Amino acid sequence: MNATERGIREQFALWNKLAPNDVTPSSERMQVVVGCGTSVHIADSIAVALNAHGHLARAVPGNEWTRRRGDYVPLEAPVEVVALSRSGESTETVAAARVSRAAGTPVVAFTCAPGSALCREADRLVEAETHPEEGIVMTASASLMLLMGLRYAGVTVGPETTRAAEALLNAVDPVLPGLIEGRSHFVFLGGGSYYGVAREGALKMQEMSLSQSEAHHPLEYRHGPISLIDERSLVVFMYHPDTREEEAVLAEDLQRKGAKVLGLGGPGTVSFDVGGDVEAGALTCLPVLQLLGEYVARMKGLDTLAPRHLTKVVTVA
Incomplete structure (x- = not known):
């Protein structure tokens, strides 16, 4: 069994270790969930959960949000950005958070890397501890960010x-x-x-x-x-x-x-x-x-x- 497989099989204890928190969506702002690669796929599922719980939401790739916000959401719409990044250092996701805050848009960050660049660009933060052997391919961290997002949307996950x-x-x-x-x-x-x-x-x-x-x-x-x-x-x-x-x-x-x-x-x-x-x-x-x-x-x-x-x-x- 290699480290990738261990990370997949041993991730469940990390799910249980992730404590619930009081970070919830703004009731007055549309939720735009941004990420890159795995994170933007997870963002799709989180956006569905947000909509199901009464929060208008959509998922947008990081660079698309940075460069073409108006193609996805009317520019005058009040928005809250939910930024997902395992490392907290992905260039496009950090840029999306930075540009959003500069425009007066609040940012919530989900990450597995405390103290990362994304954390510094967030108004509110949800962090998780991922598997210590996780390599390039995201496994436990992807599950953890989905878990964070479901709870954020209002789904009880225990x-x-x-x-x-x-x-x-x-x-x-x-x-x-x-x-x-x-x-x-x-x-x-x-x-x-x-x-x-x-x-x-x-x-x-x-x-x-x-x-x-x-x-x-x-x-x-x-x-x-x-x-x-x-x-x-x-x-x-x-x-x-x-x-x-x-x-x-x-x-x-x-x-x-x-x-x-x-x-x-x-x-x-x-x-x-x-x-x-x-x-x-x-x-x-x-x-x-x-x-x-x-x-x-x-x-x-x-x-x-x-x-x-x-x-x-x-x-x-």
Whole structure:
């Protein structure tokens, strides 16, 4: 077991260690959740939770917010920026926070790096301790920032969710080697809060295993991307409780076309229940997606501690 896998398997104690706090959204300002890479995918799921709890929200990549705020939110709209960065040093995210504060927009920062540049650009701060062995690829820190964001939105996330996520990972673990055998095309499907996590699953697959991967809202997959499905495809389907029946019809179609389907919360080639709080389902599923990337990398003889072309912190002079 390498350090990446240890970080995935040992992250649950860190979830329980993250104490609730009193940092909550401003009721008078739209929430703009910014980040880069993994963080902007996590931001998507956080924005969904914020909207579900009555806070108008959207996710925006860091540099897009810095350079094109008016393309995403009317310039006169009152806004609060929620900035996500594991290291607190990502150039685009720090710039987005700095520009926001200069314009009089308050900034809330979620990070795993106390004392970092992002912390200095924040009006309010939420910090978490991530796994000490976490390398370039974000695993435990991604889960922790999603946990921070769900609580910030008003979702109650406690030990029940932690137990459900660890139980799901342990249940899925033994079937993963058989599912990935002979598969080189990986698809992640999820709607609502699961969509951001689906994008993160696809990114993990690319970073860790250099594999072809993609993410979509489930029913959008019929509109073009399904043309790529064949016997080389593995689909990770994160079912939304609201649309489970119609999503199950799609899963059957994908299997007829040659794909294997890992059903999380619904039917597939293999399927597993997703326990815990329904609103925290995306968090519950995330460690499974991380472990899947590690297993595919291992199958291909790749070292996830040294992913190609990547650095732990993206900084631009």
